[in-house]
Amino acid sequence: MEFEIIKRETIKPSSPTPHYLRNFKLSLLDQLGPVAYEPLVLFYPKNGIATPEKSVWIIKKSLSETLTRFYPLAGRIKGNISIDCNDHGVDYVEARVNGLLSTFLSKPDAQTLRKLLPVDAESPEAGRGPLLLVQANVFDCGGLAIGVCMSHKLADAASLCTFIMAWSATALGFSQALLPDFSASFRFPPTDHASSFQQSSVDVKRVNCVTKRFVFYASKIAGLRTKAASAIVDQPTRAEAVTALIWRCAVAAASRSSSSLQSPKLSVLSQSVDIRKKVVPPLSDDSIGNLVGYFAAHTDETEVELQGLVAKLRKGIKELSNSYAKRLQKDQALQVVCKSFKDADELIKRDDINNFYVGTDLCNYKLLYGVSFGWGKPIWLSNVPAASNNNVASLVSTREDGGIEAWVTLSEEDMAAFEQDQELLAFAFMNPSVLEVEPITRKSAL
Secondary structure, eight states: OEEEEEEEEEEOOSSOOOGGGSEEEOOHHHHHSOSSEEEEEEEEOOOSSSOHHHHHHHHHHHHHHHTTTSGGGGSEEETTTEEEOOOOOEEEEEEEEESOHHHHHHSOOHHHHHHTSSSOTTOGGGGTSOSEEEEEEEETTSOEEEEEEEETTTOOHHHHHHHHHHHHHHHTTOTTSOOOBOOHHHHSOOOTTGGGGOOOOOOOOOSSEEEEEEEEOHHHHHHHHHHHOOSSOSSOOHHHHHHHHHHHHHHHHHHHHSOTTSOOOEEEEEEEEEOTTTSSSOOOTTBOSOOEEEEEEEEETTOOOHHHHHHHHHHHHHHHHHHHHHHGGGTOHHHHHHHHHHHHHHHHTOTTEEEEEEEEEOGGGGGGGGOOSSSOOOSEEEOOOOTTOOSEEEEEEOSSTTOEEEEEEEEHHHHHHHTTOHHHHTTOEESOOTTSOOOSSGGGGO
């Protein structure tokens, strides 16, 4: 498919930000957040309610109105400690896609999906430029894809979800239906020494990466959860079961593509966790910020049974939850956050680690399947990892209840073995059409 940029412009808040709100403090977690964007694309089929021209007009008008309540997004970061809420605006791009939406959705690919976004997810502009960018992509058939990128220096996936729901409500005429909570910096005050707590970088083998889509339908996940259950974790969540299976199969693929003479080492999987409901007292669902904690589960590469990996994931989440809940009651936010970074840093520096994986659970995006701007609900939504990130698995709920889609990025060698793993293929379908329900036969998945 070919893409043509029709226009670029800046969208500013419809009303100026009051002077007393111009200096917005980042929270400690915002300061420590990665210099990257959280990306998302929502797909809408052609409809008889609004023309493409009318649709993009509604997008721009409602975006401007929504920014009056989400005013920090229209500002710029100053020194990694605050945002100058100067109403500079957000970047808006309009593009024409020479092709049919149905053609793309019949077999989505990561390379094309990334072109629907207004900026590369790993752009350094996330820390110094626009905090929000939007791209409206109009297909030849009249279908529409809205690509959104929000800086991790102010927001996480839940924040992006809150913003899009508020944006949708504004487009429908309910501008006060959802008000953001910007109080995170009071619970996690910023520090002048944030740079001293940054984690070491991880060598993730960023060359020759391949990203592919695997879909786990609800009927398959039910069987997977049963297989993953144990006396330690008798009821694994959907995400735990799928993450553990992907981790297990990725380790197996890496061992096949590496030297057989290599001695077994550790495999590590790092995962982010929404801490809004884990701190005491809990934060509201509408809290805006990079409000995530991190844990790293690790295992010997010879001990990658599914039940054991699920237990390690559950243990990591439990320990993180207990740490935040206990210590934040004593107002020790700085100590807790810094300790988690220190622990992760020490693990990263170990010389007996063979592979480091990153898992993201974005199943809360399921809420966005109800988002309408006035011309119906999205037929599909997707988050895809950055092209340069290797050993990453990003999970998102399917439109149908109970399913999970996974975008998995591995080296070319590892992916060649991973996508042929029979245990994986017993539960996952490789890139089925978005427009179809669960394939009936295994043949249709291969």
